[in-house]
Amino acid sequence: MQVADGYGTLALGVVRNDSLPGRVANSYAQDYAKHQHDNGSHFPNAQLSERQWDEFGQTLLKKDLAIRQSWMEVQRPDMALNLPGKDVMRAHDQAFLDHELDPNCWTPRVLLQAALEKSGPQKLEQIWTNMLDNEYAGAPRISNTGYETFAQMGLVAGSQYLAKLGTTEAIQMLEGRSAVDPNVIGSNSFYAMYFEEEQKW
Numbered sequence: 001m002q003v004a005d006g007y008g009t010l011a012l013g014v015v016r017n018d019s020l021p022g023r024v025a026n027s028y029a030q031d032y033a034k035h036q037h038d039n040g041s042h043f044p045n046a047q048l049s050e051r052q053w054d055e056f057g058q059t060l061l062k063k064d065l066a067i068r069q070s071w072m073e074v075q076r077p078d079m080a081l082n083l084p085g086k087d088v089m090r091a092h093d094q095a096f097l098d099h100e101l102d103p104n105c106w107t108p109r110v111l112l113q114a115a116l117e118k119s120g121p122q123k124l125e126q127i128w129t130n131m132l133d134n135e136y137a138g139a140p141r142i143s144n145t146g147y148e149t150f151a152q153m154g155l156v157a158g159s160q161y162l163a164k165l166g167t168t169e170a171i172q173m174l175e176g177r178s179a180v181d182p183n184v185i186g187s188n189s190f191y192a193m194y195f196e197e198e199q200k201w
Contacts, residue, residue: 024165028105030048114157146162
């Protein structure tokens, strides 16, 4: 039996906003979109509503499914189950572009693209596989990602990228709230709660 990789778990955390990597990914994408034109994208700065992000998520699912189906058509269920990093990146790129969002809104894209350009497709796949490794509470993943960031992006760009991720992670550790309970929305210190019996917020 083929064992799935960690991508499904990671993606579920993004959808539910109930894991630290998921909350970081959501926050990073929203922040990047707000300043995308300022950072050189040809798309205007964008501040999407929750409904618009939900629509983006549906587009991403369709792009992902289409790639998986293409692997099934060539009799490669193993690849359909565990998509290569280049395919995951392509699905994200297409979905972001369809919604006039810069593809670099996807958290790992800057590093993966740098690895592809500097060291080739095998390095991209190695880094992607490492990013899905959650053994030992993700400690090896964090260590390896930090090393590869400097190796592939250089000291200045790598430091800026890691600093942005670090800041986003720190904020989400303190303020991030799961999206699993539809009756509680907002951050940990500023939120709204819906009381079903009284039918009011």
